[in-house]
Amino acid sequence: MNIEKxxxxxxxxxxxxxxxxxxxxxxxxxxIEVSNITDKEGISLLEKSLIARKFDIAKELLANNAKVxxxxxxxxxxxxxxxxxxxxxxxxxxxxxxxxxxxxxMEKEKKYGxxxxxxxxxxxxxxxxxxxxxxxxxxxxxxQDYDDCNKMGCSIRMLINERxxxxxxxxxxxxx
Numbered sequence: 001m002n003i004e005k006x007x008x009x010x011x012x013x014x015x016x017x018x019x020x021x022x023x024x025x026x027x028x029x030x031x032i033e034v035s036n037i038t039d040k041e042g043i044s045l046l047e048k049s050l051i052a053r054k055f056d057i058a059k060e061l062l063a064n065n066a067k068v069x070x071x072x073x074x075x076x077x078x079x080x081x082x083x084x085x086x087x088x089x090x091x092x093x094x095x096x097x098x099x100x101x102x103x104x105x106m107e108k109e110k111k112y113g114x115x116x117x118x119x120x121x122x123x124x125x126x127x128x129x130x131x132x133x134x135x136x137x138x139x140x141x142x143x144q145d146y147d148d149c150n151k152m153g154c155s156i157r158m159l160i161n162e163r164x165x166x167x168x169x170x171x172x173x174x175x176x
Contacts, residue, residue, distance in 0.1 A: 001015055001019070003015070003019055003022050003023050004023075004026060006023070008020070008034055008037060009039055009045060009048050011023050012048045012049050012052060012054055012057055013051075013052045013054075016054075016056075016057075017054070017056045017060060020057060020060075031060060031061065032064045035061050035064050035065065035066035035067070036066060036067045036070075038070065038072075041073050041074070042070070042071070042072040042073040043070075043072045043081075044066070044067065044070040044072075045061060046068070047072065047076075047077075047078055050081040050082040050085065051081050051084075051085075053085050055089075055091060055094050056090075059093070059094065059097070062097050062098075068098060068103040069102070069103055069104055071107060074109055074110055075107070075108060076107075076109045077103060077104055077107045077116055078098050078103050078116075079098060079103055079105060079107070079116030079117070079120055080107070080109050080116050080119050082094060082095060082098070082120075083116070083119040083120045083122070083123045084123060086123045086132060087124070087127040092132065095120075095135055096135070099138065099139065103116075104116060105120070105139055105142050106145070106148075112150050112152065113149075113151040113152075114150045115148070115150075117139055117142075117143055118150060118156050118159060120135075121136060121156065121159050121160065122159065124136055125159075128165075133165060133167075133168065136168060137167075137171055140171055140175050141175065143156065143175070146160075146172060157172065
């Protein structure tokens, strides 16, 4: 990859944190100056790093005050983009940072109307790791409505009752 000619999104997708730092140095910029760039689809550099599983870059962007709650043209925020990789090493660390920074779990994407939390639950339930299930528990106090349905008529409550653990069902019922 030619770092000099590549844009930041390309470097994030195909390069490393080191490559990104070289690009910044070449342009005389710092991460804070470029952290909130979005592409024509409204996807931020932070979201690009989550899609590409470049969690070291995501951590650096977040440490340099990258904006959270960016909503792409598809209606997705950072949790939607992280969800498909939530079972990868390092993803839950980023998820906890996003949660602490107030990233919305209730943002709904446009295609199916799934909230970020619904999407996270779907992915965590596929692998059912203790760490993933623990993260779902950590999110419960941020959920405003367990009964709001997506375009298919499914709610978070239905998903957890059908595929969640007994512990998750119990916690959900206690947080009504």
